[in-house]
Amino acid sequence: MLKYFNYDIVFQEVPDEVTLAINISNCPNHCKGCHSPWLQEDKGEILNKESLITIVKKYINDITCVCFMGGDNDVVSVEDLSNVIHSTFQDKKTAWYSGKESLPNNISINSFDYIKIGGYKQEYGSLKSKTTNQRLYKIDRINSNKEDITYRFWKK
Ligand code: SF4
Numbered sequence: 001m002l003k004y005f006n007y008d009i010v011f012q013e014v015p016d017e018v019t020l021a022i023n024i025s026n027c028p029n030h031c032k033g034c035h036s037p038w039l040q041e042d043k044g045e046i047l048n049k050e051s052l053i054t055i056v057k058k059y060i061n062d063i064t065c066v067c068f069m070g071g072d073n074d075v076v077s078v079e080d081l082s083n084v085i086h087s088t089f090q091d092k093k094t095a096w097y098s099g100k101e102s103l104p105n106n107i108s109i110n111s112f113d114y115i116k117i118g119g120y121k122q123e124y125g126s127l128k129s130k131t132t133n134q135r136l137y138k139i140d141r142i143n144s145n146k147e148d149i150t151y152r153f154w155k156k
Helices: 049-058 075-088
Strands: 002-010 019-024 045-047 065-069 093-097 114-117 135-140 145-148
Touching: 002 075, 019 049, 045 049, 049 075, 065 075, 075 093
Parallel strands: 019 065, 065 093, 093 114
Antiparallel strands: 002 019, 002 045, 114 135, 135 145
16 A cells, blocks of 8 residues: 655656656665655555546646656555556656666566666765666656666756
């Protein structure tokens, strides 16, 4: 089961998209130096098909993408909800910010338009750091390809 702590419109998390970012709690990753420790707690409201659609409808004319921030405690539900977005709002893309080191075997990359993989490691820095261990992939859902676009966060 997924719960969300809050949500917001963001502009930098997914390049070229206006994104509704949904912050999911119960994070199991325990990254050292976690920037959002409250998301490790069992807090918030239930995030399911009904609540997700209600939230997205509020911003339907403002956003191009819905991003699941976390959800590593229940990856199958994240994938299911991403598919709900694609089937309910055909013009919206989806993104998943996972703290896992690799995509779980039971998840298809084709369920998302963007996937961020990798936990936060202080020594390597955030996505804005050229030394980051994290990777943001843009998914070609028709051809099942992924392109590493992490460089888009780096200032030249
Ligand atoms: S994945 Fe994010 S929220 Fe979870 S422990 Fe790591 S930094 Fe904190």
